[in-house]
Amino acid sequence: MARQGRRGLPILLLLLADNGTVVARRKASDAAHDVVPRDGTLCRLTLRDILCKTAPQVHRLRFALPTVASGEPACCGGAGGGIVHVMIRAPAVFNQSERIAPYSATLDGDGSFSIVVKIYPGEPPAYAAVSAHLGSLPVGEYAHVPSIRAQDWRRDAARVGMLCFGVGLVECLHPAEALLAAGAQVRIINAARRRSDLILLPRLRALLSSHPASLSVLHRLSRPEGGRGAEAGGGDGAGEAGGGRGAGAASGWGRERTADGRVDAAAVASEFGTGAWSGGSTPPPPTHFYVVGTAAQEQAFLGMLFAAHLADPRSLRGHPPFLLQLGPFGDHSGWRPLSPPELAEEEAGAAENDEL
Ligand SMILES: Cc1cc2nc3c(=O)[nH]c(=O)nc-3n(C[C@H](O)[C@H](O)[C@H](O)COP(=O)(O)OP(=O)(O)OC[C@H]3O[C@@H](n4cnc5c(N)ncnc54)[C@H](O)[C@@H]3O)c2cc1C
Numbered sequence: 001m002a003r004q005g006r007r008g009l010p011i012l013l014l015l016l017a018d019n020g021t022v023v024a025r026r027k028a029s030d031a032a033h034d035v036v037p038r039d040g041t042l043c044r045l046t047l048r049d050i051l052c053k054t055a056p057q058v059h060r061l062r063f064a065l066p067t068v069a070s071g072e073p074a075c076c077g078g079a080g081g082g083i084v085h086v087m088i089r090a091p092a093v094f095n096q097s098e099r100i101a102p103y104s105a106t107l108d109g110d111g112s113f114s115i116v117v118k119i120y121p122g123e124p125p126a127y128a129a130v131s132a133h134l135g136s137l138p139v140g141e142y143a144h145v146p147s148i149r150a151q152d153w154r155r156d157a158a159r160v161g162m163l164c165f166g167v168g169l170v171e172c173l174h175p176a177e178a179l180l181a182a183g184a185q186v187r188i189i190n191a192a193r194r195r196s197d198l199i200l201l202p203r204l205r206a207l208l209s210s211h212p213a214s215l216s217v218l219h220r221l222s223r224p225e226g227g228r229g230a231e232a233g234g235g236d237g238a239g240e241a242g243g244g245r246g247a248g249a250a251s252g253w254g255r256e257r258t259a260d261g262r263v264d265a266a267a268v269a270s271e272f273g274t275g276a277w278s279g280g281s282t283p284p285p286p287t288h289f290y291v292v293g294t295a296a297q298e299q300a301f302l303g304m305l306f307a308a309h310l311a312d313p314r315s316l317r318g319h320p321p322f323l324l325q326l327g328p329f330g331d332h333s334g335w336r337p338l339s340p341p342e343l344a345e346e347e348a349g350a351a352e353n354d355e356l
Contacts, residue, residue, distance in 0.1 A: 033087050033146035033335065035097060040068045040339030042142040046112065051199040056121065058167060058199055059135060062114045063143060066339055072107055073333035075150035082150030083174060086113065087335065089144040090133035094125040101130040104171040104292075105148070116170045116199065148338050152330030155182070158285035160324060161272035162188045163263060163301050165293030169200055172292055173207075175324060180211045185278065187216045187252075187271050191263050191293075193223045205256065212254030213278070218271055219258045253278065268301070269308035290324035 034041055043063035052058035065071075075082040084107060090099035103115040119135035120127075137143060153175055160179055164172040169190055176186050192198050198219055208215055259267070270276065272287060287310065291301040302320075305311040311322050319327035 033089065033100060034144075034337070035089070035092075035146075037089075037142070037144040037146075038342060040066050040342065041144055041146045041337070042066060043113075043145045043338075044142050045137050045139050048139055051116065052197055054194075054196055057119045057135065058116060058197075059119060060114060060116045061134060061137075062108070062112055063145070064112050067111070068339040070148075070336070070339055073148060073150050073336040075331055075333040076152045076155075077331050079155070080150075081155075081174075081178060082152055082333065083171060084113075084148065084150050086115065086145050086338070087147040088115075088130060088134065089146055090128070090130045091144070096124050096128070099124065099128045099130055099133070100146075101128065104167075106170070106174065116167050118167045145338050147335045149335045150333045152326045152332050153290075154288060154324050154326055155179075157184055157288040157324055159185050159277050159287045160187070160290060161268075161276075161287055162186065162290045162324075163191065163268070163293070164188060164291075165191045165297045166193075166197070167199070168292030168297075169204075172290060173200065173203060175290065176215070177207065180207065180215055183214075185214045186211075187276060188218070189263055189267065189271055190217060190219045191297075192219060192221055194221060194225055195219070195258065196225070208254055208256060215254065216252040216271075216276075217256045218252065218267075219256070220263050220267060221258060221260050222262045224260045251276070251278075263301075263304070265304040265307035268304040268310065272310055273308065286322065288324045289322055 043065060045061060046064050047060075047062035049060040049062075050057060051060050072080055072082065072084055074080075084105045085102045086105040087100060087102050092099065103117060105113045105115050107113050115134075117131050117134050120129070120131045123129045123132060134143065155178070157179060160175075162172045162176060169188075172188060176188065179186050188204075190198070190204075204217055208217060261267070272289065274284070277284065277287070289301070289305060289310075291298045293301075302311070302313075305322075306313050311320065319329060
């Protein structure tokens with residue numbers, strides 16, 4: 001049994017590397033992302049909002065799209081509404097041209113898009129420092145956004161457990177909003193270090209008040225203020241935003257709860273286990289899971305699902321069917337230029353092809 005369990009994880013690693021966030025970073029330099037900015041890839045920063053003031057800060061940045069930008073690339077069987085990422089390139093310094101990183105983006109529908117960026121310390125040449133570049137870009141200046149993509153995801157999920165680490169919450173909110181509007185139940189574990197690190201609370205609270213019977217939010221704080229460390233924190237029900245009683249196992253619909261301690265299998269079982277969902281049919285609809293964080297965090301979540309008996313690694317023969325991400329079964333756009341290549345570039349590309 002243990003052997004099979006151990007074999008399951010490397011398979012999943014490969015699957016995630018194929019379809020998850022990991023690959024975006026690795027392929028950043030492989031894909032055809034313009035190195036030289038052009039009118040169609042330059043986006044003017046119109047707004048900076050500091051969401052978290054303690055280091056590392058978190059900034060929400062709004063950019064005007066170039067008028068020639070193509071918008072969300074075709075995805076999702078023509079339905080659109082994919083999970084959108086933009087690739088951002090910081091200017092080359094010290095001959096270091098690979099200063100490029102992907103960010104989750106919200107297309108605002110008015111010719112602009114927003115990203116939420118955690119600003120890491122470090123500067124070139126030791127670091128790519130794309131986030132540091134975005135952290136110091138003056139409002140009115142331009143960022144180089146060579147490409148954009150839209151990822152397909154499972155729209156028919158009825159019960160969805162989301163684990164969102166830090167700024168990963170941004171990427172959770174778009175599917176959460178769409179699923180709730182479609183009548184699904186959504187339970188979010190929002191993992192942060194401290195209460196002061198919590199971001200996007202107005203948007204979360206608006207969603208809670210419009211879906212009181214089908215959304216629950218648990219903030220899980222790994223380093224809560226007041227001197228309690230993650231290990232000492234432990235357990236659910238450490239508190240409830242708004243002053244109510246602590247979070248019990250399950251339920252919590254329409255309420256914002258807070259608990260101390262790192263996310264672990266027990267928390268996952270309590271929030272996403274069978275007893276956490278309301279109503280039900282016979283048999284109950286399957287639960288799907290969505291995790292947004294670093295590769296290590298995503299990997300750890302899979303281990304928690306197995307430990308909590310919410311998924312069985314032995315039955316996996318391909319992309320995990322319990323993930324909201326559709327993996328190889330989805331209609332993803334792939335990375336596309338932010339705007340159509342300009343004529344001269346098209347001609348250069350055609351000439352290059354003729355030579356081959
Ligand atoms: C698909 C995808 C979507 C993403 N969306 C977002 C998003 O919406 N918002 C966002 O802020 N980021 C997002 N990221 C992460 C982003 O792409 C960069 O990796 C991040 O901004 C750091 O890049 P950098 O060049 O500033 O860091 P680097 O210059 O490479 O590193 C600077 C310093 O920060 C540290 N550091 C870098 N990354 C991390 C990390 N994850 N955890 C801890 N320390 C770190 C480094 O060790 C180093 O000390 C996403 C990543 C992927 C793959």
